Amino acid sequence: MIKIIDNVTINISFVEEKVILPKEIESNIDTFWQQQKLENPKLWNGALLCVDDFYMYNDLITLTCKRTSYSHHLYDERVGLPDKYTCRNLVVGCLLETSDNFYVVGEMSEFSSFPCGLQIIGGNVDDNDINNGKINIFNAIQRECREEVNIDLFDTTQVDSFKFRYIILPEHSHAYFFVAKAKLAMNMEQFKEHFQSYLDYLRKNNLEMEFRKIHFIPKKEAITILCQMENPKRTYLTELLETDNK
Numbered sequence: 001m002i003k004i005i006d007n008v009t010i011n012i013s014f015v016e017e018k019v020i021l022p023k024e025i026e027s028n029i030d031t032f033w034q035q036q037k038l039e040n041p042k043l044w045n046g047a048l049l050c051v052d053d054f055y056m057y058n059d060l061i062t063l064t065c066k067r068t069s070y071s072h073h074l075y076d077e078r079v080g081l082p083d084k085y086t087c088r089n090l091v092v093g094c095l096l097e098t099s100d101n102f103y104v105v106g107e108m109s110e111f112s113s114f115p116c117g118l119q120i121i122g123g124n125v126d127d128n129d130i131n132n133g134k135i136n137i138f139n140a141i142q143r144e145c146r147e148e149v150n151i152d153l154f155d156t157t158q159v160d161s162f163k164f165r166y167i168i169l170p171e172h173s174h175a176y177f178f179v180a181k182a183k184l185a186m187n188m189e190q191f192k193e194h195f196q197s198y199l200d201y202l203r204k205n206n207l208e209m210e211f212r213k214i215h216f217i218p219k220k221e222a223i224t225i226l227c228q229m230e231n232p233k234r235t236y237l238t239e240l241l242e243t244d245n246k
Contacts, residue, residue, distance in 0.1 A: 001171050002240060002243050003166065005166060008061055014064075014130050019068040029069075032079060036071075047069065048073055048087070049090045050072070050089055052065060054088075068089075088174065089124055089174075090176055091124055091176070092178050094181075095240065095241075095244060098186060098191055098216070099187045100187040103217045104121070104184075104215075105214070105217055106120065106211035108211060109208075109211065112210070116232065118229065118233045121151075122177075123147075129143075157185060158185055158186065159184055160184065161183045165179060165181040165244075191216075222245060
């Protein structure tokens with residue numbers, strides 16, 4: 001489910017506690033992870049922020065997060081866990097739209113946990129976004145945009161406007177997913193050149209590439225074209241573009 005959160009106050013707190021799982025579940029997760037690593041040795045299993053409590057009413061959203069592992073999240077997403085032990089992580093994303101009205105959709109690296117899959121720019125909130133028990137999602141989404149497509153959301157030569165606009169609830173994304181909308185100051189051809197230059201830099205310096213390529217989807221035909229694309233897609237993607245088009 002996607003909800004518009006214009007003019008909503010967002011308060012996200014962090015509690016320095018680890019999610020406790022029964023030993024049997026921990027063992028199952030460990031076995032599952034070892035299997036995943038055999039298939040994809042580059043998978044990462046670092047710390048993850050898990051939403052422990054969520055409240056949304058009128059113009060207020062409050063969340064509380066604890067620590068868990070990425071393997072916990074991936075196991076819950078792909079195998080499933082009882083509600084008591086489920087892992088809904090905290091994620092931020094940014095739906096970029098060029099000045100000539102093309103959505104920017106990334107195609108994931110073949111070495112990621114979602115090989116060749118389509119999604120918007122984004123990723124998990126982490127320790128860099130925590131300060132005195134509060135989580136700053138603006139810091140998180142600014143970091144993700146710099147890392148994935150080398151865009152500074154607060155640089156007016158690159159971005160005309162930017163704000164958090166949507167929340168995707170766990171029914172679609174297995175996460176509490178805050179999505180910003182950014183209108184770029186670049187048209188499609190300019191962004192294509194910008195991204196290619198960034199890919200060349202990453203390859204030259206042997207740095208990790210989150211996206212192996214970018215797809216530009218015309219806004220007016222977004223759903224038709226998205227449905228025609230054979231790549232796997234994040235479950236939220238079609239509804240997000242539909243919602244943004246309304």
